[in-house]
Amino acid sequence: MHKKLWIPGPTEVKEEVLKQQAKPLFGHRSKNFTELYDSVLTQLREFFKTEQHVLVLTASGTLFMDIAARNLVRPDGKALCCVNGSFSSRMYDAIDGSGKEAELFEVEWGKAVTVDMIKEKVEATKYDIVTVCYNETSTGVKADLKAIGDLLKNYPETLLVVDAVSSMGGDMLLPDEWGTDLVFASTQKCFALPPGLAVGIVSQAALDRAKEVPDKGLYINLEKILGYYEKKKQTPSTPNISLLFALDYKLKEMLAEGAENIYKRHKEMADYTHEWALKHGFGLFAEEGYRSVTVTTVDNRVKNLDVDALNKALGEKGLVIANGYGPFKGKNFRIGHMGDHTVEGLKELLSAIEEIWGL
Numbered sequence: 001m002h003k004k005l006w007i008p009g010p011t012e013v014k015e016e017v018l019k020q021q022a023k024p025l026f027g028h029r030s031k032n033f034t035e036l037y038d039s040v041l042t043q044l045r046e047f048f049k050t051e052q053h054v055l056v057l058t059a060s061g062t063l064f065m066d067i068a069a070r071n072l073v074r075p076d077g078k079a080l081c082c083v084n085g086s087f088s089s090r091m092y093d094a095i096d097g098s099g100k101e102a103e104l105f106e107v108e109w110g111k112a113v114t115v116d117m118i119k120e121k122v123e124a125t126k127y128d129i130v131t132v133c134y135n136e137t138s139t140g141v142k143a144d145l146k147a148i149g150d151l152l153k154n155y156p157e158t159l160l161v162v163d164a165v166s167s168m169g170g171d172m173l174l175p176d177e178w179g180t181d182l183v184f185a186s187t188q189k190c191f192a193l194p195p196g197l198a199v200g201i202v203s204q205a206a207l208d209r210a211k212e213v214p215d216k217g218l219y220i221n222l223e224k225i226l227g228y229y230e231k232k233k234q235t236p237s238t239p240n241i242s243l244l245f246a247l248d249y250k251l252k253e254m255l256a257e258g259a260e261n262i263y264k265r266h267k268e269m270a271d272y273t274h275e276w277a278l279k280h281g282f283g284l285f286a287e288e289g290y291r292s293v294t295v296t297t298v299d300n301r302v303k304n305l306d307v308d309a310l311n312k313a314l315g316e317k318g319l320v321i322a323n324g325y326g327p328f329k330g331k332n333f334r335i336g337h338m339g340d341h342t343v344e345g346l347k348e349l350l351s352a353i354e355e356i357w358g359l
Ligand SMILES: Cc1ncc(COP(=O)(O)O)c(C=O)c1O
Pocket: 008, 009, 060, 061, 062, 063, 087, 133, 135, 136, 137, 138, 163, 164, 165, 166, 186, 195
């Protein structure tokens, strides 16, 4: 039996979206492909109200971490990596692992790296980039990205690199207004598509920086990828055309619903889940004021109920949620309410949990 995915990615994909992938292929050097890719990028620009460069890679979102490391940090430059969970820590690993200098700035899991903390760091040191995870999926903490962007507008040499893997297309994101330089996501989260594509939005300042940085490799060379698009309106290597059909279709739906309405739907799901958790005597793991709208991390430490047993019972009802991440397995559980999910569906899930646990 299929288990409806209430995990924070991959999330549920509608059948009509899955079916888009079964369309007959054409070559990636054909006019058909140029039209498809241009349609995808045009819709992304419209959805995110951006005039920045947009690209879609055949990869998962993590590749953009390597892109940030290899393209945006100068050989003698330094990155400030704000870490408050597993995925922001992965960004630090990518930069550190590329041989570039990365400063780990870490706060406790469940807490946010605040704009004031970042202000203190950038006032004291010149960084090539600051990396921030907009929505730390391991903890359910979201960053105040607008405030961080506003701060960094005062430091034009410092680019803002944002992992928005689990919130782009669900939470609000305005790259131009907020001043992000590289913001990226994977398709299996709020776009409600299968995994396999990664979307990136790149400022002109970021592209200019990439032009200045040597040894950028091939597949992850921003200058080459964006330059190829500029010249040919295509991708330098063969992309996953089947998934691009699905993305093109999905973006039409997203534009019809509208970014603000999508955000409202996600916020409503988050608020409903938060109230439900508190009503039943659980805690919320994420710091107040910084709670994600796409994933709720419920603190199970007071009630200490068996999350694995819950998931087994949910499975029999065709549902699945996520356990706590890493060291918080069993101590937390996470509900991914992203993509096409609605409050109505969420109510069914939460009722099933109530019934299984006798809440
Ligand atoms: C915030 C965040 N960043 C990065 C990743 C990694 O994304 P991918 O597995 O698509 O490379 C994830 C995956 O869950 C994530 O939630």
